[in-house]
Amino acid sequence: MLNIIQLGLGPIGQQLTRYLVERKGISIVGAVDPDPQKVGNDVGLFAGIEELGIRISPNLESCEATDSADLAVISTVSSLQKMESQIKEAADYDLDVVSTCEELSHPWQTQPELAQSIDNYCKQKEIACVGTGVNPGFLMDYLPSVLTSVCRNVEHIKVERIQNAEPRRKPFRDKIGVGLTESEFKEKEHSIRHVGLKESVYMIADGMNWTLDNVEETLVPVKADKAIQNGKINVSEEQIAGVEQVARGYIDGNEVIVLVFKAAVGIQEPHDTVTISGVPDFKSTIPGGINGDIATSAIIVNAIRTICHASPGLKTMLDIQVPAYFSNI
Template sequence: MKIKIAQFGLGPIGIETLKLAATKSWVEIVGGVDIDPQKIGKSLSEITGIPGLENKMVYASFDELAKHEKPEVVLHTSVSRMKTALPQLEPIVKAGVSVVSSCEELLFPQLKQPELAKQLDDLCKKHGARVLGTGVNPGFVMDTLAVCLTGVCRSVEKIEVDRVVNASLRRGPLQKKIGSGLQPDEFRQLFREEKMGHVGLVESLALIAHALNWKIGKINETCEPMIAKKFIQTEYIEVKESLCCGIHHRAEATDGTKSIVLDLKMYLEAEDPRDAVRITGDPSINAVLHGGVHGDRATVAALVNSAPNILRAPAGLLLMTDIPVPRVG
């Protein structure tokens, strides 16, 4: 039985998500949503190059799409903040349609937006829909993976996760999002205004604590620019020496006896990219993924592979720790 899927957001990640979904035998793509006037009214084949979607169109809103198609799951790849995502999600949920979203704050919206999270959860339960926030980071390497590894521990005292990303290999928008080419003080100001940097690190920490039932105190978060030591040129951007070429983002919290530390370095020409999880416990675990998990490609996979899982879950606002272990679909 095929799952009818629509794509909300047809930027680079949304298009790649559709391309992967089109390769799955269990997926039927029924349409797309985007606010770009240049895309509205065109076929998904024209937008993505995927054959066989000549009669599947791009609409200006979910409500417009729903007049013509009846998706079961919407893959949502448009925004990072819960406040911005909620107005987009509400019409979908009210139609009884479930959502898998790359919205970073949606990984654990109870942290910053508890009232909005409850509102969305109540709406899902009322209309029989499910909403899940996922991706590679947040969504897997710095949260779900760490939680899974504790499953073979008798006890855990500390969890440390390090992620080093060579941003030179990532898409242009991400290279700009991490402040490449900015003056260091300019980046710091934009980060304080939530206009620059990585979103979701504190949500990852909160998800780990929630899953392990650790009553942590305040989350201490810092984000400093990585400074270019030489001129750097990528396919998308040029960065002069002494300007920002990425970020060093850190979050940590403790309950007095147990602690969680997440450390993310994402910068141009980063050396030794990797994902590492260190668990101090019985037994202790030191797991390293050399080269790291590719953010863009893995995020697309996380979204598509989660679609079957959420349809098997009860209605509500779901966490990655609420559904079965992620697997390829």
């Protein structure tokens, strides 16, 4: 039996609660969220399922289950700088860590000093830590890396994640600017984006043992070509429907990796596609794409068994055993 403490009980955290209780061999023994409106609630009832007898605590220090827990599932922030203290606090309680933090997925080139600090602390405390999710963590980095396993030679990798944002949770739609005017988008441009695209480029390069000399990233708004109005979305024509974000990695001035992330309401033909140029050339497409909210929660749960058997330190998805689905620990 693996005993889990959840940190962060937003929409993804609540979905994680539901997914965690489904797995044999996993037990939620603690839950933490500083939001006063959440503290004291039963974590099961708060997630919309049966009562679990676990009350949400405001912090790890006040959580009575730290001595009996094996691992912390952290779904709180996207920023590595903000995540560092949370990882170190979990490590102080001898808890391995699986997190949805996008910047944690592969921070060795984007934030090397923070990455080294986290790695050193985890090794000192003898715990393992990984950041993962559907993206970054799988579709635009781990999956294309795995697909190159059948190649004699690889010259270029292109990944396209084109998704309809209508079924996604509201925080995701807010993150990509759905419903903003053009002027509002410009005001908030620094915070409207998919986090982790550069990390995905570097993860692919790491898997290929490529040393990139440059990574560029661009982002443009996607405007609605017609009004989209239903029970949860109200977007007028010409308002922002989402974003198109592109990251490119170069070696000696030549593009070797390009990642195209486009998420907007109203997308008609969503898909996830990996194109490998090399020997052999091939294209792999998932028609309709993978639902990001389902996949992120699922891969977090599936990574639990793997990270508990990993050596100490900060890991990426390339460092650990395949986090395959399991029905029982």
